[in-house]
Amino acid sequence: MSQATGGMIQHTGGCHCGRVRFEVIAPARLEVTDCNCSICSKSGYLHLTVPKSRFRLISGAEFLTTYQFNTRTARHLFCSVCGVKSFYVPRSHPEGYSVNARCLDEGTVEEMRVTPVDGKNWESSHPGGRGKPLED
Numbered sequence: 001m002s003q004a005t006g007g008m009i010q011h012t013g014g015c016h017c018g019r020v021r022f023e024v025i026a027p028a029r030l031e032v033t034d035c036n037c038s039i040c041s042k043s044g045y046l047h048l049t050v051p052k053s054r055f056r057l058i059s060g061a062e063f064l065t066t067y068q069f070n071t072r073t074a075r076h077l078f079c080s081v082c083g084v085k086s087f088y089v090p091r092s093h094p095e096g097y098s099v100n101a102r103c104l105d106e107g108t109v110e111e112m113r114v115t116p117v118d119g120k121n122w123e124s125s126h127p128g129g130r131g132k133p134l135e136d
């Protein structure tokens, strides 16, 4: 069941084995980004980026493992049991979370519009070193 909160609804999702579970408040018609950087391109990650206030980890904190590289701003969080990165703290928005839109449960997403992001050329695609500010 989804709860309406000002045009936004509650989606749920998680990792493959089900230990990591979360809820995220976002529109039913999602705008997500497909990044071509070294890690996103290898994992096929689709970003739904939200402020921290719209994300809640329900279970599995004890199974999360952190992987960091390069500037070590992003905290890539993956399930230590099944290896799936269902959400993480992104370099573009360290004040928020990026949820992997591919890890959302079926039933609440009406549409997904995918926009490419040139994370491979970070400095030119992210002036000031960060992405666009998030709306609460």
Ligand SMILES: [Zn+2]
Pocket: 015, 016, 017, 018, 019, 020, 079, 080, 081, 082, 083, 084
């Ligand atoms: Zn898992």
